[in-house]
Amino acid sequence: MGAAMNPPSMSEAKTPASRRKGRWQLLLILFGIVGPMILATGMYKLNFWVPDGRSYHGELIGNGQTRADIGVQADEDRWQMLVTAPRDCSVDCQQLVYLARQIQIGLGRDASRASHALAVTQPLTTEYEAKLAREYPQLQRYPLDVGVFTRATGDKTAPQLWIIDPHGNLVLRYDPTVKGKDLLNDLRQLLKLSNIG
Incomplete structure (x- = not known):
């Protein structure tokens, strides 16, 4: 009789799901870092969401x-x-x-x-x-x-x-x-x- 096939362990079965979760976490972290920079650059270049109140004189x-x-x-x-x-x-x-x-x-x-x-x-x-x-x-x-x-x-x-x-x-x-x-x-x-x- 051939060698018995071992069923996949619990850690191997969870790998695709944990990879997906890890990718989402990485994307959220990157968006949290890069997103504000993109927003600030857009506000500066396109002049939107600029508050009406000001503290400067020129x-x-x-x-x-x-x-x-x-x-x-x-x-x-x-x-x-x-x-x-x-x-x-x-x-x-x-x-x-x-x-x-x-x-x-x-x-x-x-x-x-x-x-x-x-x-x-x-x-x-x-x-x-x-x-x-x-x-x-x-x-x-x-x-x-x-x-x-x-x-x-x-x-x-x-x-x-x-x-x-x-x-x-x-x-x-x-x-x-x-x-x-x-x-x-x-x-x-x-x-x-x-x-x-």
Whole structure:
């Protein structure tokens, strides 16, 4: 008589069912990790489920634009306050440059996490160039591509101040009427919430 066939053990009989259960558990864990990231990215890119209440004072730029999208080519791995002047850097522009420097100083121990910069399309006056060299030694300077800037911002010819994250993404925009205290509070809040830059 041939060898007796052993019936399958209980552990072998449960293997397909336990495999299915294990796969579902793995899928649930992956969805729990990846799902919120996908949702957050969709909310940011498509601008949905954004609360109406806000705690910031500038105009939120939530469309994924970068510094290059407004005509400024720069490498900066810190938070940046960038003043753009699509025309000449007159009184409003100079006031924003002054404000950006004061805000950086006002950051205190976090001042090294931020920088201030100016992007212009036209040459500055000799007098203002001398003032910048004398009083603004840390001011970064960039050329501004006015064509790219106009396509990105529309007909905004007034100087603007932008807060830009360390990845080069535009975060907030301010016009020349911004109050220094509001700008400082916004930047402090961003630095507090961020572990980059």
